Amino acid sequence: MSALLNVSGLTRRFGGLTAVSDLSFAVAEREILGIIGPNGAGKTTAINLISGVIRPTSGEVTFDGQTVTAFPPHRLAARGLVRTFQSTTVYTDRTVWENTLRGAYHGLYPGFFPAVFGTAQARRRSVETERRVAELIEWLGLTAVADQRAGDLPYGYQKTLGMVITLAAEPRLVMLDEPVAGLSAEEADHVRDTVLRIRERGITVVVIDHNMRFMKGLCDRVLVMNQGRELAMGTPAEVLADPRVIEAYLGRGHAAHQH
Ligand SMILES: Nc1ncnc2c1ncn2[C@@H]1O[C@H](COP(=O)(O)OP(=O)(O)OP(=O)(O)O)[C@@H](O)[C@H]1O
Ligand SMILES: [Mg+2]
Structure with a gap:
């Protein structure tokens, strides 16, 4: 299993706040990797760092075996790494x-x-x-x-x-930030099917969303972030049953199964 995207020690500080802290993970070709976590966990910032929208304080990103850390979005897009934004x-x-x-x-x-x-x-x-x-x-x-x-x-x-x-x-890899935010269950199912078909085209996907039903039906693996760091990584069933993950959501006044 060769990694298409490799993130190593990714860190971004905003003044005194460390939004993303020593984050490392790899995404295999044709994998659908989900990223979940409470509000403010650093999910969007992580994608912003990988896609060159903002520069990391430290850490490295490689894509298809080449270092692309802090490349501007158009250079990454030319290599096949693109992202959508949380707002349309x-x-x-x-x-x-x-x-x-x-x-x-x-x-x-x-x-x-x-x-x-x-x-x-x-x-x-x-x-x-x-x-x-x-x-x-x-x-x-x-x-x-x-x-x-x-x-x-x-x-x-x-x-x-x-x-x-x-x-x-x-693209060879797309990163989607909350593609089903604000959608009905039926619309979310449609988007899930669309993303699965995108993968059938041979495209690798990294997707953030708070809709657990959507993520369970879509992702091969899920990275759980909390306070800028990796809290857990595994299949959707594994991470959603992980007491640390439930605690992270409950601790912020959320239920892990809110959707
Ligand atoms: N440009 C910025 N300047 C200062 N702080 C920032 C900036 N961007 C993000 N942050 C802070 O970094 C932390 C992580 O934010 P981020 O948007 O990555 O969270 P998120 O996991 O995407 O949350 P949500 O689920 O609400 O979209 C938050 O505390 C946020 O306020
Ligand atoms: Mg976000």
Whole structure:
């Protein structure tokens, strides 16, 4: 089992607060690794560090055997490591199609294309990209709404669109921060199925969420964080039965089985 992503001794301090503290874990190719933990445990910060949104105080990140610590997000995306944000990154005044194209071009604004892709070779490449984007939209069942403004779609569709945008960048590993926050049980099941299909495409997944039902149905292994550190690591059943994990949630006024 070779690790695609390897995190070693990752630490980030904000003034006196250590948000992520000496965190180490590996994610195998095609694995779905979940990250759970009480509010403020450092989950989002960990993903921000890995994806280059913020720089670590110390520690190392390797991806596909190469050191990528503190690489900016666009360099990581070019290598196939991309992430979504806790709040949706959909441009609500743009169509589903335009949003997805933007993802395919690593966040460049669609109106930008003629200037950037002016050569014949570049135009051919953009035709190929459009074909790929259409295929992706179809694959996730959004063809019927491709020309609608993203902001007019139901929230569940917007979440799916967020994933289509991420996939359009042709990632090898995606990191999802709370993909089912605010969704109904039915919508969460749909997202779970979508993520499982994403893995079938050969893509590795790291996913944060507070919805335990969603995480149990999705993850191969779960990393539990508490106060910036690893508290437990194992299968969903193992970690959810771990007294230390239950204690960490109860200690903050949460129930481990809140969802
Ligand atoms: N830019 C920042 N500056 C200062 N403190 C920060 C910053 N980002 C995060 N923190 C702090 O770091 C800690 C970890 O925050 P983080 O957002 O990573 O938690 P989380 O596990 O994602 O929580 P949640 O489940 O609520 O999303 C918190 O105490 C938070 O207030
Ligand atoms: Mg968070």
